[in-house]
Amino acid sequence: MGWFIQFSNSSIGKKFVMAVTGSFLIIFLIVHLIGNLTLYLGEEAFNDYVLALDAVKPLIRIIELVLLAAFVFHIFNGVRLWLENKRANPKKYAINVGSDNSTFFSRTMFVTGSIIFIFLVMHLITFFYRFNFFDPEGLANHHRYFDIVIGFLQMPWYSALYIIAMILLGFHLNHGFQSAFQTFGWNHKKYTPMIKAIGTIYAIVMAAAFASIPIYFLFFYGGSQ
Helix, strand or coil: CHHHHHHHHCHHHHHHHHHHHHHHHHHHHHHHHHHHHHHHHCHHHHHHHHHHHHHCHHHHHHHHHHHHHHHHHHHHHHHHHHHHHHHHCHHHHCCCCCCCHHHHHHHCHHHHHHHHHHHHHHHHHHHHHHHHCCCCCCCHHHCCHHHHHHHHHCCHHHHHHHHHHHHHHHHHHHHHHHHHHHHCCCCCCCCHHHHHHHHHHHHHHHHHHHHHHHHHHHHCCCCCC
């Protein structure tokens, strides 16, 4: 056990934990997006999706605990690495975006991650808490989950925060995807450019797909037909 603690406290250990948890969260985002896209299929489809998850609630609770652990380890080690790097290179973290895009992404990882975390907490309070514990309007008691989501997405301030958070998520994913492969040692002059391209495409697709939801329901949704 001592070797594990020593490894997890080392610089490479922290980066490895970041890469593993980050990879897990990258996969989770795909699954979460697929579920969210059922909103486009209408009220019945989305409500049925939520009820299907509710039918296997014990399994979902286990997955949620794993997700929570992944988030905690990812955030904890991210903060530790940022503080260590800041102490080691204080001038590097001054306001200086430089001319290299990857350097800009890496320098803003802490900022984008922090804002995404704040949005995540708000997002959980908005939907997870209402779906599972207490909904002041009582819509969840009647399985009207679609109405809860649409009610918030049609609030300009909430949709604006959602869109901003998704743009920042794209920046975060773009660097994180590439960093994970680098930490795992999968560096090769032939394949690294392809990995970077896939990471950029993944980041753009995820950010655009998530952001499209509040944009559609704020500006184009006309209600149930």
